[in-house]
Amino acid sequence: MPASPSTARAINDRLALRLLQQEGPLTAGRLKQLTGLSRPTVADLVERLTAAGLIAVVGEAGEQRRGPNAKVYGIVADRAHLAALDVRTEGVAVLVADLVGRVLAEASVPIGGEAGTGPAVEQAVTLVERVAKEAGADPLHTVGIGAPGLIDPASGELRHSTGLPEWHRRLVATLRERLPEARVSVENETNLAALAEQRDGAARDRHTFVLLWLGHGTGAAVVLDGALRRGASGGTGEIGFLPVPGTAALPSSTDCEGGFHSLASAAAVVALAAEFGIPVAESEVGVVRAAVGVVRGAVAQAGQQQAGSLDGPAPAVAFLDALAGRIAVGVASVVAVLDPGCVVLGGEVGRAGGVELARRVRDRLARMTPLPTEVRATTLGGGAVLRGALLTARERAQEELFPPGSGRG
Incomplete structure (x- = not known):
C-alpha cells in the first residue's frame, strides 16, 4: 500500500536530515541531486524543516552568492x-554533542570493583551531569548507552547477568530518574561498535560483516544486508558461549x-602470553601491544618493508x-554459519593487535574454510562504542523531532 502524503513527506524530510548530517550544509540544488526528488518537493521539505526549527540558512554558495539557489542549509545544531x-566493568566514559554530532565536552571516571552499587551509580550519574553542564546542554534530549551484556529486545532493558556488576542495570534506571526530560536507551556495546565501524570505520564498504569483540570478554555483532541482527532473545553474537576445541x-x-x-x-590472553615468556603487563592490551611492538621493531631494524614479511623474535611471533x-x-565457526565475507577485529585486543594480528588470523582462517573472508582490524580505536552510542542517539533524536506523519500541508 502506498504511503500517505503526510508519511511520504516525513520520509523525505528524514532523508534530507540524514544527508545534512552526513554531508554537512547543502544547497537545495544539491539536496535535489542527492535525494532524486523533484525541485518542488525539495523546496517544500526545506520550507517545512526551516519552519520546524530543524534547519536554517548557514551561508551562500556559488560565484554570485545571491538568490535562493545560492542558500546553503544546515541542521540547527543546538536544536537538541x-x-x-560507554559503560565498562571498570568505569564510564561520557561525551555530550550537538545534533550534528560535534562533541562539546567529554570525560571519564574509573569505578573500582570495591565500589558498592549505590556509590558506583552516583559516580557515573554525577559524571553525566557534570559533562552536560560543561557543554551547556541543559536539558539533554537523548542519551545513548553502550554496555556489555544482553539487551531484552522486547523491553530494551539490560538483562541481569551474574558476570556483570549490578550498578550497570541500576545506572539506566537512575539516569531516567535524574534526567526526566531525556530519552534514555541502552544497547550492547559490541552492537554499537559495529554500527560505528559500518558508518565511519573498517566496514564502511560492507553491507554484511561481523564484528568480533575481543576484550575483557568476547562477543560478536552481526550486520546482514545493512541491518544489525539481534536475534529472538537479543543474544545474537554471544560467541563467548560457543563450544570450541582446546578448552x-x-x-x-x-x-x-x-x-x-x-x-x-582478557585473562586467557594474559595466560597465553606467560606461556611464551612474554613479560606480563598490566592487561591483555599491554601484552598484545608489547608483542606487536617487538615484532615491528625487529622488522624495522632488519629493513623489511613489506607487510607480508613481518617477523620478529621467536617468543613474540609464537605468542x-x-x-x-x-x-x-x-571466526571459522561464525564464517561457516553466516558467510559474512568480512570480519572486523574490535575491542581492546583487536585494537592492540592491529593489522598484524588481523593478518595472522586471516592466514589461519584461509586454511580452515573454503569461504573467502577478509579479516580487518578496527580503525576507530577506543572510541567505537561511544561513537556508536552517539550515532544511535542522533537517530533517535531525529525520529523524536520529526516523527512519521507529522509533515504538514
Missing part, C-alpha cells in the same frame, strides 16, 4: 543535545567458561601466532 556513554570443559547456561571465552578473553590460531577457531 545528546549524550553518549577443558563445556560452557553452561550461566557461565561461558569452557567456551570461546576461555580461549580469547601472536598462537593467539591468532585461537581467534581463528571462533
Whole structure:
C-alpha cells in the first residue's frame, strides 16, 4: 500500500536530515541531486524543516552568492543535545554533542570493583551531569548507552547477568530518574561498535560483516544486508558461549567458561602470553601491544618493508601466532554459519593487535574454510562504542523531532 502524503513527506524530510548530517550544509540544488526528488518537493521539505526549527540558512554558495539557489542549509545544531556513554566493568566514559554530532565536552571516571552499587551509580550519574553542564546542554534530549551484556529486545532493558556488576542495570534506571526530560536507551556495546565501524570505520564498504569483540570478554555483532541482527532473545553474537576445541570443559547456561571465552578473553590472553615468556603487563592490551611492538621493531631494524614479511623474535611471533590460531577457531565457526565475507577485529585486543594480528588470523582462517573472508582490524580505536552510542542517539533524536506523519500541508 502506498504511503500517505503526510508519511511520504516525513520520509523525505528524514532523508534530507540524514544527508545534512552526513554531508554537512547543502544547497537545495544539491539536496535535489542527492535525494532524486523533484525541485518542488525539495523546496517544500526545506520550507517545512526551516519552519520546524530543524534547519536554517548557514551561508551562500556559488560565484554570485545571491538568490535562493545560492542558500546553503544546515541542521540547527543546538536544536537538541545528546549524550553518549560507554559503560565498562571498570568505569564510564561520557561525551555530550550537538545534533550534528560535534562533541562539546567529554570525560571519564574509573569505578573500582570495591565500589558498592549505590556509590558506583552516583559516580557515573554525577559524571553525566557534570559533562552536560560543561557543554551547556541543559536539558539533554537523548542519551545513548553502550554496555556489555544482553539487551531484552522486547523491553530494551539490560538483562541481569551474574558476570556483570549490578550498578550497570541500576545506572539506566537512575539516569531516567535524574534526567526526566531525556530519552534514555541502552544497547550492547559490541552492537554499537559495529554500527560505528559500518558508518565511519573498517566496514564502511560492507553491507554484511561481523564484528568480533575481543576484550575483557568476547562477543560478536552481526550486520546482514545493512541491518544489525539481534536475534529472538537479543543474544545474537554471544560467541563467548560457543563450544570450541582446546578448552577443558563445556560452557553452561550461566557461565561461558569452557567456551570461546576461555580461549580469547582478557585473562586467557594474559595466560597465553606467560606461556611464551612474554613479560606480563598490566592487561591483555599491554601484552598484545608489547608483542606487536617487538615484532615491528625487529622488522624495522632488519629493513623489511613489506607487510607480508613481518617477523620478529621467536617468543613474540609464537605468542601472536598462537593467539591468532585461537581467534581463528571462533571466526571459522561464525564464517561457516553466516558467510559474512568480512570480519572486523574490535575491542581492546583487536585494537592492540592491529593489522598484524588481523593478518595472522586471516592466514589461519584461509586454511580452515573454503569461504573467502577478509579479516580487518578496527580503525576507530577506543572510541567505537561511544561513537556508536552517539550515532544511535542522533537517530533517535531525529525520529523524536520529526516523527512519521507529522509533515504538514
